[in-house]
Amino acid sequence: MEGASFGAGGRAPPGPRELVFSIAVFGPIVNEGYVNADSGPELRCIFNGNAGACRFGVALGLGAFLACAAFLVLDVRFQQISSVRDRRRAVLLDLGFSGLWAFLWFVGFCFLTNQWQRTAPGPGTVQAGDAARAAIAFSFFSILSWVALTVKALQRFRLGTDMSLFATEQLGSGAGQAYPSYPVGSGVEGTETYQSPPFTETLETSPKGYQVPAY
Template sequence: MEPVGSFLPGKSGSSHFDPVVFVKQPRTILRLLCWVFSMVVFSCIVNEGYMNIGSERLLCVFNKNADACNYGVTVGVVCFLGSVCFLVLDIYFPTIHSVRLRRRATLIDMVFSALASFLWFVGFCFLANQWQQTTEEELPLAQGSDAARAAVAFCFFSILTWAGLTALALQTFINLFQNFSLFTDQLDDSAVTTTTPAARPSPTESP
């Protein structure tokens, strides 16, 4: 989120927020991609992922398995909201003065990103398997086929983007520990220097 030096206590919040620099950061780009990919997945399923064949009941295009559509929509919405929340956190992260709060925020980011990547992996395998089992007779005039393929494809892309965010969060978490340890050592050294008593002058010899 910031250069390594900005993780030290006392420097938090000293940098001015630059929208252009913020948007160009790899973390921000991955956040926006996750946001877009999540929106594409649940939008494709909600808009064209259900079909109506001779009945009032809507059937999922993924092998008529309602669980597949529900899973894709649920994970898509959760990751969509998560992307927005963590994007806001990235904006306010430089203003956090406490290193402990920074570590907690980074840890939450890392855990959520890893979990999201895993959920997208499961979703990709699930939707791809159900789509392979879907026959042409179940989809007259290829109804919803483009949306189904797009959902499967962007599930795969989401695995990569969330995995990238996990790696960046892990790197930030390690940097926080390293810089905090360095800062603590510097405080200890300065404390030892200031508390060391001055040497007494040697007594003068009597004549």
Template sequence: MEGASFGAGRAGAGFDPIEFLKQPQTILRIASWVFSIVVFGSIINEGYVNIDSPQLHCVYNRNDDACNYAIAIGIIAFFACVLFIIMDINFPQISSVKDRKRAVMLDMGFSGLWSFFWFVCFCFLANQWQRTPKMPEVDQAADAARAAIAFSFFSIISWAAMALKAFQRFRLGTDMSLFATDQFAPGTNAGYPGYPTGSGIESTETYQSPPFTENADISPKGYQAPSY
């Protein structure tokens, strides 16, 4: 039943891959996964150039920290999206309400934190790119550098949206009446069973009158003691 516990049905429900892929949460995770690939892939492939030396330097103003930070955030986001997708697939099979709550809280906290990290990454890369001097070597990697900045910004939106979706699931909470109805009540409109009645064999007269009660208090009329 939809909405039974933190936005998912009760444990044991079947998995429908088509419906799973249509969920906004799944679409956001896949989009965030693609964005992370673009960010760290662009920097790893074309983010290091030779600027006035045979040694490779980060294209963002020769600041290796900018490239390293973006690569680290992107790789962690890549694996996090995969793990959260697996968690979403198995989430309806979690029977414990407490475990579901922990999973939703983990999703909400991590998504919010990574949205903030992507914001820092976007500001860091954009600032260093503005300070980068114009050189032929830099121009060759300009498209990759701009792509990393743009998809860092897109990642802020996608991760913030996932945090919002997790918060909405957390607010749904659990409708315990759905679980109690199936476990403890025979039916929604069924009444409580009555007390057992008699078998109908017992007699309505429990006691019998003692013998000779009709004449016990009656003395014989006209009786007189014989005179001698």
């Protein structure tokens, strides 16, 4: 990655595809997910009358939509992040959120499918059946899409462990260069000019010119 892209090997963050899938989930539920009850004018959720199913589907799709928009902004500004620690946090955020939302999409798909199977046939089922089936179908597609994002984000994080992902252009241009040797006359002597340690002269057992007195 050169910093301009928020991924390795041409990988893109959650983007247009995930945006479309999220809209295709919460949009039909908001527009046609509530129908009139058979006993009166009160509106009830198309998914077996379970209001929690409709709320969960809307929250899941809307959360994915907002997250995709935020990640697109982060992708644009990623090159401007000079801190290695901040870049690592951004990649970890991408990895963690993608994994979490892949799991939530799986839960949502199972929940909506179960409630739809328990829904009794009626006028409301015929009226909003297409919307319910569309929400379930795109929940399934979202599972595959976000799992793929999670796998690619994990690969990208592993590439960053050797600092090739998180290094800035300045660090990358100077990597691998050897340290320059000390110039001659710099005041730092090499091993060739190393002198014997001081005070070695005092270790001589018979100093020059000294004679033992005779008694």
